[in-house]
Amino acid sequence: MEGILALVLGVLTTGILAVNGYFKFQGDANITLIPEDMKNVSLQKKDGQYHLSFELPLINKGKQNGMLMEIFAQPAYLGKIMEKVVVVPRFRLKTNMRPDWYWEAVIIKKNTAHILEGSVIIQFIGESGNLIDELPKFTLVLHTKTIGRTPIQLSVTELNFDLKEILESGDCH
């Protein structure tokens, strides 16, 4: 009896270990934004609004495809200026340039790289001010929600913008 029990336990343990090993070998999606490789950062003033735009590499470094369901952002605390401005961040993939900027859930295949186009509109409420004087540095916190082989994964990426430097480098129009 003990022998049979040991055999059953042994088979079960081996089975569980084999399945876990298979899952480990199979891996998962790993959809990542690369803030250090952000490029084409520019700041424009149009119709009283500031438009900060940039391009951010987005890659799936994992062994499986993944679905990027949502991407949304909000500024880190900006200080007192928050009472005077409205900040609207929007994102889209360069391969799916929807004119309405709606973020459509998308499959990111394994080992593929994409460019995420970001646009942040900063608008003064009421009396217009000088954005650079009041907000020389700006931090945007991006949240992404992805699904791969495992349950929903949430991740956070911080993007730091030195608006004064963007202005001085001539990318501000």
Place this chain on the structure above:
Amino acid sequence: MVIAINIEVIPIKTHVITKKDNIIEVIKKYAGPLMSKGDIITIAETVLAISQGRYMRPDEVHPSLAARTISRFINQDGSLSSPYALQVVMNEEGKVRVVSAFVIGSLCQKLFGMQGVFYRLAGAQASLVDDITGTMPPFDKFIILGPRQPKKIVQEIKKRLGVDVAIIDANDLGRTKIVAFTGGIDKKLLEAVFRKNPAGNADQQTPIVLIKRK
């Protein structure tokens, strides 16, 4: 679009259908003025399911250990490779049925090289469910099940509108499934018409297709 000499295929644009819509009223509103006796009306199965409220966000679904394990063995081209979509199918068809279908399907594939046994045994919802990204916005972030009681629905629509009706699951890959249809329809003709997916699979918003016999 003219597919054959005596058939005219008219994709009909509608508003974005939601669970607040009654599919019969939608057909009447958009296809009614064009319909005549002898025509065939087809409806996209996903849109019918949406009108029945058969959609949910993955966040509302809690994948069980069985769903998380089985989904790992399903090719990523299929909706059921997502533990969420698989769990939704398990909730509809029963966990025991889906797990048994997986075991039998896997054995049949490995031992005899038989494909598709899992989908045949796991119930209709296994092949009809659409995972997120499978449907046009605003439903791109929802898991959408197949329609409820499709056979009853086609009979009801035929009774109300007086034309033959079919519910179709078609896509741009040329795979067409006739989910349900009324008696006066030639299934082969429908399959031929939908091989090119006249309703489109993206933002076309044409869930109703009218087939006119000329």
